[in-house]
Amino acid sequence: MAEEQVAVARRAGRQLPWARAVFWLYAATLMLPLLWMFGMSIRPNEDILGSFSLIPQRTTLDNYRTFFTDPVWYSSYLNSIIYTSLNAVMSLIVALPAAYAFSRFRFAGDKHLFFWLLTNRMAPPAVFLLPFFQIYQSVGLFDTHLGVAIAHMLFNVPLAVWILEGFMSGIPREIDETAAIDGYSLPRFFLRIFLPMIRSAVGVTAFFCFMFSWVELLIARTITSVDAKPIAATMTRTVSAAGVDWGLLATAGVLTIIPGAIVIWFVRNYVAKGFALGRV
Amino acid sequence: MQWMVWTLPTALVFVGLALLLCGMAIWGHFSPPVARRGFLRIETDRGDRLYIGLISAAVVLAGWIAVTDLSMWLALACALLVTIVIGIWG
Amino acid sequence: MTEQSVTVAGSPVGGEIVTGAAPQDGTPDSRVSVKPKNNRAWLLVLPVVVSVAFTAVIPLMTVVNFSVQDIFSPDDRIFVGLEWFRSVARDPEIRAAFVRTLLFSAQVLLLEIPLGVALAVAMPRRGVWVSVALVIVALPLLIPWNVVGTIWQIFARADIGLGGWTINNVLGIDFNYTLDSTDAWITVLIMDIWHWTPLVALLAYAGLRSIPDPYFQAAQIDGASAWSTFRHIQLPRLRGVLTIAILLRFMDSFMIYTEPFVVTGGGPGNATSFLSILLSKVAVGQFDLGPAGAFSLLYFLVVQIVSYVFFTVLTRSGR
Numbered sequence: 001m002a003e004e005q006v007a008v009a010r011r012a013g014r015q016l017p018w019a020r021a022v023f024w025l026y027a028a029t030l031m032l033p034l035l036w037m038f039g040m041s042i043r044p045n046e047d048i049l050g051s052f053s054l055i056p057q058r059t060t061l062d063n064y065r066t067f068f069t070d071p072v073w074y075s076s077y078l079n080s081i082i083y084t085s086l087n088a089v090m091s092l093i094v095a096l097p098a099a100y101a102f103s104r105f106r107f108a109g110d111k112h113l114f115f116w117l118l119t120n121r122m123a124p125p126a127v128f129l130l131p132f133f134q135i136y137q138s139v140g141l142f143d144t145h146l147g148v149a150i151a152h153m154l155f156n157v158p159l160a161v162w163i164l165e166g167f168m169s170g171i172p173r174e175i176d177e178t179a180a181i182d183g184y185s186l187p188r189f190f191l192r193i194f195l196p197m198i199r200s201a202v203g204v205t206a207f208f209c210f211m212f213s214w215v216e217l218l219i220a221r222t223i224t225s226v227d228a229k230p231i232a233a234t235m236t237r238t239v240s241a242a243g244v245d246w247g248l249l250a251t252a253g254v255l256t257i258i259p260g261a262i263v264i265w266f267v268r269n270y271v272a273k274g275f276a277l278g279r280v
Numbered sequence: 281m282q283w284m285v286w287t288l289p290t291a292l293v294f295v296g297l298a299l300l301l302c303g304m305a306i307w308g309h310f311s312p313p314v315a316r317r318g319f320l321r322i323e324t325d326r327g328d329r330l331y332i333g334l335i336s337a338a339v340v341l342a343g344w345i346a347v348t349d350l351s352m353w354l355a356l357a358c359a360l361l362v363t364i365v366i367g368i369w370g
Numbered sequence: 371m372t373e374q375s376v377t378v379a380g381s382p383v384g385g386e387i388v389t390g391a392a393p394q395d396g397t398p399d400s401r402v403s404v405k406p407k408n409n410r411a412w413l414l415v416l417p418v419v420v421s422v423a424f425t426a427v428i429p430l431m432t433v434v435n436f437s438v439q440d441i442f443s444p445d446d447r448i449f450v451g452l453e454w455f456r457s458v459a460r461d462p463e464i465r466a467a468f469v470r471t472l473l474f475s476a477q478v479l480l481l482e483i484p485l486g487v488a489l490a491v492a493m494p495r496r497g498v499w500v501s502v503a504l505v506i507v508a509l510p511l512l513i514p515w516n517v518v519g520t521i522w523q524i525f526a527r528a529d530i531g532l533g534g535w536t537i538n539n540v541l542g543i544d545f546n547y548t549l550d551s552t553d554a555w556i557t558v559l560i561m562d563i564w565h566w567t568p569l570v571a572l573l574a575y576a577g578l579r580s581i582p583d584p585y586f587q588a589a590q591i592d593g594a595s596a597w598s599t600f601r602h603i604q605l606p607r608l609r610g611v612l613t614i615a616i617l618l619r620f621m622d623s624f625m626i627y628t629e630p631f632v633v634t635g636g637g638p639g640n641a642t643s644f645l646s647i648l649l650s651k652v653a654v655g656q657f658d659l660g661p662a663g664a665f666s667l668l669y670f671l672v673v674q675i676v677s678y679v680f681f682t683v684l685t686r687s688g689r
Contacts, residue, residue, distance in 0.1 A: 023492035027506045030564065033525040034509070036532045040524060052535050094417035101414035106407040108308055112327050113415065115681050120426045122677045124625040126646040127666040129653050130436065131429035134283040154425035157418055173405075215514045217628050222654065232516045246524065253517045260512025261505070268501050268508075282444045284428070285435045289449070294431060322682060335678065338671050345452060346459035352452055 034257070040250035048246045063251035073252065076234040079145065080214065081259065083228060086149035088209040091156040092202065099164035100190065104173065117158040125218045128154065136223045143225045151219050156209045163208060167201030200270045207267045214260060231256055304330065318370045329370045333363035430670075436663030454664035463640070464648060464665065471624055471644045478562055478623040479616060485563065486570025486615065487608065491600060493575055504575075507568045519632025522561040526633070547634065551641030558630045558642050562623065570615045577611035578604060617680040621673070645669060 040048055041063055043056045067073045101107070102114060132151055133142075141147030171194075179189040195202070221233040235252050304327060313325035320332065337359035344355035437454055441447040458464055494503050510518065528534040528546050537545040544550075547557040581604065589599045627646040630636065636643030636651070643651075649669060653662035 019492035020494060023489060023494070023503070026489060026492075027503065030506065030510065030568075032532065033521045033564065036525050037521050040530075048530055052530065054532070090421075094421050097414035098418040101411035104405060105411035106405050107409045107411040107415075108305055109327070110411075112331070113419070115678070117418065117422060118681060119674060119677045120422055122621050122625075122673055122680075123426070124627075124646050124649070124666075124669055124673060126625075126627060126649045126653065127433065127670050128426070128429045129650060130659060130662055131432035134432065135428060138283050150421070151425060153421050157421055157425075161418060211512055215512070217514060217516045218650070232514045235516060235520065246530065249520055250524065253513075253520050256514050256517050257509070257512065261509065264505055264508050264512055268504050284432045285439060285441060285444055285447060287435060287438060287449055290431075290435050290438060293434070331678070335671070335674055339675070342455070342459060342668055342671060345456050 037250045037253050040246060041254045043247060045245065045247045063247045066248060067251050067255065072234060072237070073231075076229045077231045077252075077255065079224075079228050080220075080231045080256075083145040083148040083152070083220070083230070084210055084213040084259075086145055087152045087156060087213045088206045090149055091153055091160045091209045092206060094153070095157055095160035095164055095205070096195075096202075097190075099161045099168055100194070102161065102165045103168035104176065114161075117161055121155050121158040121162075123154075125155075125216070129218065129222050132219060133222050142223055143227050143229075145228045147223055148220050148228055148230070149213075151223055152213045152216060154219075155216075156212055159212065160205045160209055163205045164198070164201055167198055167204075171197060203267050204270045207263055207270075210263055211260065214256075300330075320366070320370045324370060326367070329367050330363075332370060333366040336366055337363045433663045433666050436659040437667055438663075439660055441659045450660065454660045455668070458661055458664045458668060464645075466640070467643055467645050467648045470642075471626075474559070474562075474626070474644060475620050475623040477559060478566070479619055481559070481563055482567045482570050482619055483612065483616060486567045487574045487605075487612070489567065489571040490574035490578055491604065493571070495579070504572075507571055510565050510568050511572075513565075515628035516632050518561065518565050519629045522557060522564075522629070523633045526557045526561075549638055551638050554634045554638055554641050558633060561629055561633065562626070565629065566619060566622065570619065573611045573615045574608055577608045581607050613683055617676075617683070621676060621680070624673070624676070 039056055042059045042061065044058060044060050044062065047053075047056065047058055067077075102110065136142040136147045136151070141150065175193070175197075176189065179193055184193065217230065217232040220230040224230065224233065231252060235249060308327070313327060315323045315325040315328075317323055318329075320329075324332070340359040340362055341352070341355050344350070344358070345352065438449060438451060439447045440450050489507070493507070494500050513521070522533075525531040525533045526545075526547050528538045534545055534547070537543050545553050547553040585603050585607075586599070589603055594602070625646055626644055627650065630642045630644060631647055631650075634642045636647045646669075649662065649665050652658050652665060
């Protein structure tokens with residue numbers, strides 16, 4: 001009987017024979033532009049512009065060498081990593097208690113507060129450009145990693161609260177009550193019992209914060225000039241009077257994909273779950 | 281605060297909004313809001329209706345300024361009317 | 371306080387998790403208890419309120435102040451009332467950009483939603499390939515937006531890009547996105563599909579995964595075809611996640627900036643100059659604080675309305 005059920009389930013899970021093929025075809029198509037960019041990053045510039053060819057005729061690592069030896073390039077790459085990580089940590093720290101409050105208690109104006117948070121997530125960044133420029137200059141956060149990290153909290157904190165609240169609501173409140181009876185104070189309960197239980201949620205949230213901070217350009221570019229300049233802004237430097245340095249541009253492009261790819265590999269099993277909550 | 285380039289009218293608007301929020305909070309403390317259905321056909325409590333009302337007022341003002349040259353005071357009157365109607369019957 | 375009004379934010383959409391929402395009819399449900407009322411919870415929310423106030427409220431107030439003045443410097447400014455709103459709301463260029471942006475959003479939705487669902491259905495669900503498939507599909511989402519622009523700027527070029535070259539030389543169609551406005555539009559649209567269909571696919575995939583096996587077994591026993599299984603079992607269960615997908619895609623495509631800015635810069639002419647491109651041109655390019663402020667506020671108003679509809683539909687669809 002049980003075996004029969006398993007067999008039925010397996011058959012039911014099976015898809016149309018060509019569906020899988022279509023999927024992998026799409027996946028391959030999706031990879032094409034990426035591979036093309038990679039191909040360009042390992043060609044000398046004369047070859048890129050000189051003649052069109054599918055397979056690079058000559059390969060070179062010159063572009064990568066330039067990237068890692070020119071301080072403007074590698075330091076802006078580091079800048080991006082620094083403020084992105086800083087942002088993820090800060091967003092989590094402020095979002096965790098708030099998400100807990102939203103998932104566990106009713107309080108005056110909770111519903112409206114939650115909605116208000118979300119509208120900030122949906123505000124066009126272009127709206128905030130000018131005041132950001134002036135605020136960060138007047139409080140001395142202009143062109144600092146901390147400044148960008150704080151600015152990105154605009155959209156990451158609401159997102160983090162949203163995702164975490166979804167996960168936390170899935171954990172029965174009886175656990176809180178039992179812990180309270182056992183004499184745990186709220187902070188101690190939160191750190192010792194609750195936080196370990198929602199590890200994967202924290203991972204998923206950190207991933208999304210990292211991702212949205214990493215891909216954002218408009219705000220980061222506006223409130224930095226030199227010291228905290230993001231890699232994305234440096235990429236516009238490749239356009240000079242002599243034309244576009246396509247090889248170097250492609251190299252920077254390839255390298256900016258890597259952190260994201262690494263992060264997604266680590267959280268791949270939870271990502272679908274994070275999306276399933278519909279909280280993105 | 282210099283860079284925030286405050287003007288008296290905008291300051292008054294924000295003070296008014298802040299007072300409105302405080303007022304709603306105090307009112308909510310003494311008589312908790314009750315959700316119900318009005319002509320908007322969705323369940324709202326008074327906070328929701330205030331929000332919808334204010335947004336509708338903004339839409340009225342924006343629409344007015346986009347199409348006619350008539351006085352904005354008239355537009356403001358219409359906007360207030362809309363807010364009140366939504367606030368009471370919405 | 372009635373039972374219905376306790377759903378704060380957590381209505382279960384597409385997920386299996388049931389939050390503290392009491393059932394609609396108000397009958398007590400043994401699995402769910404009502405959240406206790408505790409105004410001290412505000413202390414826990416305070417850090418969020420402070421941080422978002424700093425990043426959102428103060429800037430927004432400043433934008434409001436900008437929008438009613440003609441500002442030459444912080445000390446030299448004139449109150450102009452609603453003049454900027456009048457000029458922005460009647461600007462034909464801005465109106466055209468508004469229509470263009472709406473059209474773009476509509477096309478994005480019509481193409482990405484079905485494609486994303488189809489992908490999710492076709493995605494492997496068991497075995498080692500699941501991880502690989504997930505990573506590949508999610509990859510475009512993790513690429514900085516200007517790099518997405520760069521990728522397509524290169525890929526769609528007729529002389530050095532595989533895509534543009536193929537269209538010109540293999541298909542024999544004259545294609546040049548830097549000169550032809552239709553080509554530019556198509557390039558931006560395809561880029562957006564490439565970039566964001568994965569989001570729809572992941573959402574739909576997560577929704578599909580939450581369908582319990584017995585549903586499929588029942589369909590199997592009834593001898594349902596693959597299509598009717600999809601139509602009657604999978605699609606209805608996807609309603610929640612699809613609502614999110616549709617609204618998210620609407621919002622993001624309505625605010626699109628970086629990718630078309632890198633690829634076309636809004637051109638040729640103004641064929642791809644969407645609202646946000648126009649706005650940042652006014653704000654950063656010309657540094658016109660007043661008009662930029664008024665423009666921002668009107669833009670924000672539209673977004674507020676859509677967000678509210680979004681939120682209302684989202685929190686009610688679960689009930």
